[in-house]
Amino acid sequence: MNEKTEWIDEVHKGSRYGLKGKIITKINSRYQEIIILETNSFGKALMLDGCWMTSDKEEKYYHECLVHPALSSLEEISNILIIGGGDGGTARECLKYKKVLKVDLVEIDEEVIRVSKKYLTSIGKNSWNDKRLKIHICDGFQWIKNIQDNYYDVILLDISDPSEFSKELFGKNFYKECKRIIKEKGILATQSESPESFEEIHINIIKSLRDLFQNTYTMYSFVPFYPSGIWSWTFASKDENFFFKRSK
Numbered sequence: 139m140n141e142k143t144e145w146i147d148e149v150h151k152g153s154r155y156g157l158k159g160k161i162i163t164k165i166n167s168r169y170q171e172i173i174i175l176e177t178n179s180f181g182k183a184l185m186l187d188g189c190w191m192t193s194d195k196e197e198k199y200y201h202e203c204l205v206h207p208a209l210s211s212l213e214e215i216s217n218i219l220i221i222g223g224g225d226g227g228t229a230r231e232c233l234k235y236k237k238v239l240k241v242d243l244v245e246i247d248e249e250v251i252r253v254s255k256k257y258l259t260s261i262g263k264n265s266w267n268d269k270r271l272k273i274h275i276c277d278g279f280q281w282i283k284n285i286q287d288n289y290y291d292v293i294l295l296d297i298s299d300p301s302e303f304s305k306e307l308f309g310k311n312f313y314k315e316c317k318r319i320i321k322e323k324g325i326l327a328t329q330s331e332s333p334e335s336f337e338e339i340h341i342n343i344i345k346s347l348r349d350l351f352q353n354t355y356t357m358y359s360f361v362p363f364y365p366s367g368i369w370s371w372t373f374a375s376k377d378e379n380f381f382f383k384r385s386k
């Protein structure tokens with residue numbers, strides 16, 4: 139194994155967000171550069187195309203905010219769709235609920251799943267072996283286009299920052315398709331970037347969802363190693379406002 143430690147930075151608008159550690163894997167998949175860095179302070183960290191995605195230390199700050207506001211608001215959940223989420227953290231949080239019967243995890247890059255299963259074991263934990271989890275290596279937009287109307291109870295968009303191959307997943311056409319396949323009482327939850335470091339994208343996500351859905355709600359919290367540290371998650375539903383009503 140490489141014993142050399144080095145600084146790896148996410149460079150964003152003239153600022154650097156760095157961790158020091160040993161690179162334990164660095165590969166170019168069909169879609170992106172994937173790095174796993176082993177650090178003393180954050181455990182193992184995953185970077186995709188120069189952007190920090192998750193780390194052993196901070197993953198809970200992100201995954202819990204994406205999953206629990208939506209899942210704890212619904213009494214019955216037969217099926218969930220996760221777009222992205224190849225590190226397994228979002229699936230792990232969903233599978234904590236006994237009421238969840240099936241989780242379709244649609245990840246475009248199977249290499250992300252492979253390295254996450256191998257190195258980020260404390261993130262995916264046993265969720266990879268849970269029979270309710272179905273993994274599909276597929277483009278998220280294509281997957282959604284092939285799903286019947288009113289099918290999912292919850293859609294969770296656990297996607298990376300907009301890039302050449304993921305930018306469609308931040309557009310109104312994509313959200314329209316999500317709305318079509320969510321049940322009347324279902325919830326769409328998406329990571330909605332940072333109001334500080336990704337202000338324009340953040341506002342566009344919220345505006346697009348507000349135009350399409352009856353109810354939207356944006357929540358802010360902290361993921362300190364993401365650019366600027368402040369992050370957001372937006373929840374949208376078609377009908378009544380189900381958010382944050384605790385289920386029994």
Ligand code: SPD
Binds near residue numbers: 225227329
């Ligand atoms: N800049 C970070 C954007 C985070 C998006 N998803 C993270 C994946 C964690 N499952």
